[in-house]
Amino acid sequence: xxxxxxxxxxxxxxxxxxxxxxxxxxxxxxxxxxxxxxxxxxxxxxxxxxxxxxxxxxxxxxxxxxxxxxxxxxxxxxxxxxxxxxxxxxxxxxxxxxxxxxxxxxxxxxxxxxxxxxxxxxxxxxxxxxxxxxxxxxxxxxxxxxxxxxxxxxxxxxxxxxxxxxxxxxxxxxxxxxxxxxxxxxxxxxxxxxxxxxxxxxxxxxx
Numbered sequence: 138x139x140x141x142x143x144x145x146x147x148x149x150x151x152x153x154x155x156x157x158x159x160x161x162x163x164x165x166x167x168x169x170x171x172x173x174x175x176x177x178x179x180x181x182x183x184x185x186x187x188x189x190x191x192x193x194x195x196x197x198x199x200x201x202x203x204x205x206x207x208x209x210x211x212x213x214x215x216x217x218x219x220x221x222x223x224x225x226x227x228x229x230x231x232x233x234x235x236x237x238x239x240x241x242x243x244x245x246x247x248x249x250x251x252x253x254x255x256x257x258x259x260x261x262x263x264x265x266x267x268x269x270x271x272x273x274x275x276x277x278x279x280x281x282x283x284x285x286x287x288x289x290x291x292x293x294x295x296x297x298x299x300x301x302x303x304x305x306x307x308x309x310x311x312x313x314x315x316x317x318x319x320x321x322x323x324x325x326x327x328x329x330x331x332x333x334x335x336x337x338x339x340x341x342x343x344x
Contacts, residue, residue: 139163139164139309139326140163140164141164141311142164142167142168144169144171145168146171147171147172147191147195150170150199152198155198155199155202158199158203162292165207165310165311166207166309167206167207167208167209167309168209169209169211170192170195170208170210172211173185173211173212173216174219174227175226175228176189176223176224178223179216179218182216182252183213183252189230196235196236200235205310206310207238207309207310208234208237208238211239211240212231212240212241212271213244214241214242214244215244215263215267216259218255219244224270228270228271228274231274232274235278236275237278237311237312238275239271239272241268241271242268243265243267244259279337280334280337283312283339286308286312286334286339287334289330289331290329290344291308291309291310291312291328292308292327292328293306293307293308293309293327293328294306294324295322295323295324303317304316304317304321308339312339313339314331314338315338315339317342328343329344330343330344
């Protein structure tokens with residue numbers, strides 16, 4: 138059995154939970170913790186209940202216990218009232234943390250919410266450019282993380298997916314690995330020796 142925590146709010150990431158994920162082999166070493174913005178002013182406008190310092194404390198605590206864990210977050214750009222300075226602060230904060238992937242999306246209005254009624258809406262083109270900037274900085278971080286996997290042995294589970302070059306497995310730290318064509322059925326738990334990185338994917342063989 139493998140359990141994976143798909144999403145959890147920052148303030149629920151306790152030291153006890155981090156310890157459980159680090160020590161329990163049945164739990165994937167991967168946490169997805171929504172951030173939304175790396176700027177405290179925007180977090181307040183969003184009515185979020187945490188500060189960037191609290192968020193960073195938890196991310197760094199995870200990285201200390203699990204140096205090779207997968208770390209993801211949701212990031213919103215273009216929230217009403219977000220200035221160039223706010224975006225720059227958010228991008229710098231994101232760049233300072235060891236994320237391995239991000240879900241990045243522009244703000245979209247929801248009827249009857251204070252944000253939708255705000256007169257300070259961000260131009261859609263500007264929001265798109267801000268999203269692209271964060272994707273670019275994340276691409277550098279992800280490539281570094283992928284390269285660091287070469288030579289490692291990763292606990293993984295085979296998926297129903299396949300690629301032209303082989304079968305697909307998902308590692309404990311949330312990375313897809315292409316295996317040589319094999320007859321392994323889906324949902325097979327195995328250790329994979331990572332051999333190389335190509336076009337954002339890992340390639341390896343059963344250890």
